[in-house]
Amino acid sequence: MPPATSSSVLHRVSDGGDTTTTTSQTAAPNDARTFWCAAFSRVRAETERRAAPLSAEDQGVQSMSDASPTKWHRAHTTWFLEQFLLVPHLAGYRVFDERFSYLFNSYYVAAGPRYGRPQRGLITRPDSECVTAFRAHVDAGVERLLRTAQETQLAEVLRILEIGLNHEQQHQELILTDILHAFAQNPLAPSYRDDWRTPRPQSSSDGFAELPTGIHTIGFEGNGYCFDNEGPAHQTLLQPVRIARSLITNARWLEFMAEGGYTTPSLWLSDGWTTVEKEGWNAPGYWRDLDGVWHSLTLGGLKPVDPDDAVTHVSYYEADAFARWAGKHLPTEAEWEVAARQNLLDDAFGIVWQWTRSAYLPYPGYRAAEGALGEYNGKFMVNQMVLRGGSHATPAGHTRISYRNFFYPPARWQFSGLRLVDYCE
Numbered sequence: 001m002p003p004a005t006s007s008s009v010l011h012r013v014s015d016g017g018d019t020t021t022t023t024s025q026t027a028a029p030n031d032a033r034t035f036w037c038a039a040f041s042r043v044r045a046e047t048e049r050r051a052a053p054l055s056a057e058d059q060g061v062q063s064m065s066d067a068s069p070t071k072w073h074r075a076h077t078t079w080f081l082e083q084f085l086l087v088p089h090l091a092g093y094r095v096f097d098e099r100f101s102y103l104f105n106s107y108y109v110a111a112g113p114r115y116g117r118p119q120r121g122l123i124t125r126p127d128s129e130c131v132t133a134f135r136a137h138v139d140a141g142v143e144r145l146l147r148t149a150q151e152t153q154l155a156e157v158l159r160i161l162e163i164g165l166n167h168e169q170q171h172q173e174l175i176l177t178d179i180l181h182a183f184a185q186n187p188l189a190p191s192y193r194d195d196w197r198t199p200r201p202q203s204s205s206d207g208f209a210e211l212p213t214g215i216h217t218i219g220f221e222g223n224g225y226c227f228d229n230e231g232p233a234h235q236t237l238l239q240p241v242r243i244a245r246s247l248i249t250n251a252r253w254l255e256f257m258a259e260g261g262y263t264t265p266s267l268w269l270s271d272g273w274t275t276v277e278k279e280g281w282n283a284p285g286y287w288r289d290l291d292g293v294w295h296s297l298t299l300g301g302l303k304p305v306d307p308d309d310a311v312t313h314v315s316y317y318e319a320d321a322f323a324r325w326a327g328k329h330l331p332t333e334a335e336w337e338v339a340a341r342q343n344l345l346d347d348a349f350g351i352v353w354q355w356t357r358s359a360y361l362p363y364p365g366y367r368a369a370e371g372a373l374g375e376y377n378g379k380f381m382v383n384q385m386v387l388r389g390g391s392h393a394t395p396a397g398h399t400r401i402s403y404r405n406f407f408y409p410p411a412r413w414q415f416s417g418l419r420l421v422d423y424c425e
């Protein structure tokens, strides 16, 4: 787990539109309480702001087992703070409802039994109002803890709080991706917010940048927050390779489709082709052919596919097939990170997560922490692929160059796209 800190870079909170920026600070211990109280309020408010456009009916729906209802995200992030911060550290804290641990524990085996993930949409009680009351109860507890914690307690309290806030930001992104998946099942193609605008890539470069071959260091180093899976920093050897400055656009994806990308088995990994046949994929997720014009369901509703936008909602299998069709490759996560550190990537953050061809594995020397919070990342290090960067649904400031996102190869309900690399002859 990351070290306790009162010198962390805090988070900008955004939904891809307006942005509220907090600043990094090096806080003296007495200032730390005020600083973290403000940070806590900002992150908690952002969750509610993201949930606000959704009705109670919207907030209860679960469209597949990978996705969760908004109401569950609001409650689970609250349970996380209650379970790991308030119960162990706030003397006299009264648990809001003893039954909620069973309902809102996600996967922490050490924290006790839990309700089945695929059935989260069946939980109509507690209702949204009750979850709001749960959030207010825990908010008051955290604020009281920040006011009253002993100086000797404070470092550990802030360490857990910082994990809790970063955890909540991850669920803020899921609130948006999960509701978009739910809306995509609705023939009326609802919009989350009519004024939502998907950001357009800034890069106009078709160019590739050469990476310096040889030994490089990747992984998190220095001050500030990181998740445990970003370390230890370690050396890695790069072959001669050039990396695309820009993201793959819808225009390029339409070329791939026009040249039989989804109907040519030789372009696909075996598991990928099996998925194409099983799922009937012939375009990225949420694309619909309306009278010969491709449209995509976005958070702003159903829109004609814009050729200049970055392609999104593609799985690892599709990204890999596209790279093969293009005569190139997906980057490894080390190639991506070295390039990002050297400022060679346009639109690395804020548009789409980018698939790498690296399996999600522990870095050399990685050990998960003891206890329930040690289950956060380490136990998922098999069968998934790493994505780097960040999307327009990621709370701004949440992600960083060493950040490792990970999903299963068929997943495409996240804002996932790609860029390519080319190996030098």
Ligand SMILES: [Fe+2]
Binding pocket: 076, 106, 167, 171
């Ligand atoms: Fe969680």
